[in-house]
Amino acid sequence: MAQQGNWTELLSTLDSSDLETVERVRELLQSSLSNERGPGLLNCLLDYYIASQSKEALKMLSAVREPHDKHLLERLNDCFGRPAARLPSLLLLWHLMHKQPSWIHKLPRAPVFPSFLKLLKTDTDVVVLTTGVLVLSTLLPMIPQSIKNCLYDIFDIFSRLASWGIKNPAGQVPDVCLVHLHAGVYTLFHRLYGMYPCNFLSYLRAHYGMRENCALFQEVVLPMLERVRVHPELVTGTKEYEMDASKWKRYETQDVVIECAKVSLDPKEASTEESYSSTHEMFGTNCLPCFTPDTSVHTGHARGSSPLASHGHVPLSLSLCVNQDAISGQMTTEGVEVTWSPSLECGLTTPPPSCGMSPSQLHSGAQHSTPRPESETISPGPPHMDDFSKDPLLEESKLHKLIEDTDANFFNVHSRDGSFTSSATENCDERIPGKNENSEDALVDSPGTVSLRELPQVIDGLDQQTSAAEQEQEDAAINMEISEINQRVHDEISTRGGFDSPFCPSERTWPVPATQVPSASDLHRRPDTQRATNTSATCNKPSTFLPIDNPSFAVNGMDGHSEESTTLPAARTSMVLSSSQLSTPSSSTCDANVSTALSSLGTFPYEILFASALPWTAASFIDKKTAESQVLWESGLEQCNHTSDISPSPLDVLDVLIQRGGDVHAKELKWLPLPCQAADWTHFGGEAPAEEMQVMRARLKLLHAQLLYERHKREQHALRNRRLLRRVIKATALQEYNTAMKDQLNSQEEELRGLKMSLVEEQARVRRVLLDHEHAVAFYQDQLRTLQADRDSLSASNRELQSMLDETYRETQRLNTELQKTNNTVFNTTNDLRHLQDKLKLGQEARDQAEMLNRQLLMLGELNEFCRAELDTAQPCLTKESVMCLDARFQELEQLRRVSRQQLEAATRRISELDSGLAAKELLIEQQKDLLETAKIQAREQLKSVESKYQAQKRVVQALERHLLDLYSKLDNRKEQVQAVAARVSRDEPFLNQGAIGGTQVRNLPDVTTRQGIMDYDGV
């Protein structure tokens, strides 16, 4: 506790005037905050902040880190319970969110969040509520997926606060503050519609479907709905998908903000980016009409002292005329060059089938709408040209004029803004550069789209454009000029009167025949422009002209609308919705058609769709609508009449309010037209000026809240812009890279071409070489063929010769064998013959002997005969003696016979002996012959082996000789090579050559001999 006391003391010094002390204390506190774990110091700090609303404490609290967040949120929860502490707590919460701490996602789960919602549901303090609503609007994009549980609480809050718009619950809340609240609710509406369209619409359907809420819907919600386009997710998304965390994961906070801005049609909310570019370019240019009412009001204010000050509407109508010019000019430029598709607009790939729109239809629609503005532009041309011819910028071709017409209008606005800025708040100051940028964009975009390369230059141009001094100069010059123009136009109008005004020609060009009776019922059947003209005409009539707060005019205008709204509220809503489903709100013509359709109930349903499908008409419609509603609301505001059906944007209302406040605080009361001032006073509740201070304080707080909100938005946009710029730079770098690559590609192509050329050359060369080669091959093949034929014939003859040789050889062998056989037989026969001759000789001898012996035997026989005869004869005489002699002789003969027998025996024995000898001899001869035969065979065998050896040796010698010859030829080659080298080296030395020749001669000798030798062998 003591420490707590310490802290309190310390904290009290935090806001001291001594800067050093403050610095020291802050450091001390911060270090202890980072060291301490408990909630003590934090609580002290919070208490101190709530008690003193110290800026330093707020800074420190909003920089709280992670571990303390729980205590802080708990403490804040407590603070929400105390009515006095609510506002500071809310502011603290807001600052915390501004810092976007890492623990922000814990917020919806913390108890402080339900109590915060409860606070918004129950509280009655308008300041707290407005701040709370803005806090909620800021918080929603940061934690899109974690608040799904309390989404319906938020819807309830929305409906509750929206209901404040018509029934002031407390009754004592000043309307001024209600305007702030309404603006806050409007912001919340945008967030809710942008983020959770399905859920939100279903809630709206459920809630405002009830009869008791019907009026509230008409009064408050419907105007808001009119300022948004159809959210694409109404078509593509579902309730569940909206709540899905995966969807929100892709978005950062600023993305969510931009997404919300994209669906908005309110120029103060709408985004000018990306897929809506074609429309947004127009929005950019068309921002000017949105401001024209303001400026016109201001010029009106500024001219409060002039004689025309009471005719506040004259410049208004003039501004409308300028508007139309701007629109028409823009339409001509845009209509020619921009091809627009509804699918682009919706982000759908196919247009909704219920519309029955095809691109051709669309095109015809576009063509249909384009000439009209041209005629409009040209017909009121002369006075305008005259007007603008003074402008040094507008003296070129016609198209340029048209373009610069818008541009000039821009500068008009600009100048008006400039004049406005001089006396206006910071809020408007912030818008000027943006607008300037828009105008610049429009300027650049009108001839075409900006390429990436040009973008940096464009940005540079922008930078130059936004240089303050130049701008001021320009502003001053143009301001003067504009005031002059205004003056002149006004003069013209005032002199020429209502239907002589520049609108009349344009009116005549309309295809719809229009009576010029300015009755209320007619007004609905006519185009808006006409109505505007009519109103302006009515206003311009000197007799019927009334000051701003003239109730009759207001009633006249209002009555029409209220009538319309009361008669067909549902139809109107549906029409608005259907037109917004096409993502382009109805244009001026469309409005006319709508009203026509409303009166004649859908005679031209398709035309409505065509017209509403066109973005520029839609854009112009917005402008017109805004301008018109501005006019109407302006008057309505003057009369404290908030029941207008077509109410202006709450933001516009707020703007005007702030301007008024600024005017008041700038002590320019004397310049203000009295009725306005009076209306102001009555408007602020008609209370005593004593309470004015309190109201003012509340307003100041509200303004602060608004400012904080706008600052937050600006930061989100800055973040996004930074990201986009980074992308642009990246894209530029890529472009550069691309061109570099292209150059490289070109050079490579050059190279490739060169290579191709050389390739062709090489191919030709190769073809030539191949051709030569083929010729050579063909030649050699021919040669080969002839040689082969030669060889074949030679081999054939060789074979023949060989066979002949074989035959002769075989013949010779046969003859040899025959010879041998005959020789054999001859030899044998001679041998036999010799034997036989021997035998024959022996036989002859024996025969001779036998013959001789036979002859002796024969002689002896004869002798014996003779002797016997003699004996016979001599017997008688030689009886004894003869007998004796005979006996003797007989004996002698016997003896002789014995001898001869012995001799014969011996002879035969001898013959047999000789015969056996002959046989033995023959056997011997046979044996000798056999022996000889075997010896011969053996010798032949041996001879054969020797022969084979000899043949083998011959072959061996041949092989060796061949080898030798081979070696010789090699040697020759080598020597010739050497010789050639030597000859090349020393051609002038003759003896070397001689020696070489001698060498070759010597070498040739053995060659010859060996060849001869081979031939010899072959012959053998």
Add this chain to the structure above:
Amino acid sequence: MAEDCVRNFRSHYYEKVGFRGVEEKRSLELLLKEEPLDLEKLCMFTQRFPIPALYRVMVWKVLLGILPSYQSCHGAVAQQRTEQYKDLKHAVDLLHLVSIKTPIPTVCLHMYRVEMGLTPLDLEIEEPKDDEDDFLAIASTMSELAESELDAYWLSRCFVLQFNSKHADSLPHLPKSLEHYLALEELRLLQHLKVCGALVRLPYSRWFRRCFAGSLPNSSLESFLKRMPTLLLEEPLTFGRSIQDWQLSLSRNHTLKQV
């Protein structure tokens, strides 16, 4: 007479026990004692009985004509053969056709080439021809069969020469006759081979050209070669038939294994 009786008795006994070679060896020895050797008888003998390893080379040489039929001049002829071999070897060495490392079949091939005058002109370019491959296959078988390089060379040389001179003409007819014999004797196998489509793809011609050297394992070839020299001297058809018989039995074994 008594001797005959004893021999018959023993031969019966041997046949019962299974030693059939004993009698044959003796009869072969008787045959080899004759002067001059009766080649016809030897052929008949070798056709009928396996030759014992002791006399195989001798019989081969005689049958192939390396040695004459008169044994008295064997020495002189052998000397001539040796000298011829040495001359060829020397020439081959001299021509650098072979080295120490060259396998015997290749040496034989080179020597054969030199002797026949078939040495290619360009020694560098050597294309293996079919007949050379055949020679190599036969020579490798012979080198395993014979004891010395000398015998191996002479055996393979004379074998190839004799084969080429006598049976070269009948080689193309052998596949057909094989089919014929197969159809006669082993119809099932033939059908099976035809169904398989293996008949056409069997490398008959190579088998026949090489006399199964290199196609059959040496051990089984050896047992076949025991009888074969005789066949070489006979009619080619008989030779082919016997080869086919042999092959038939072999292939039967193979196919039966496969089936």
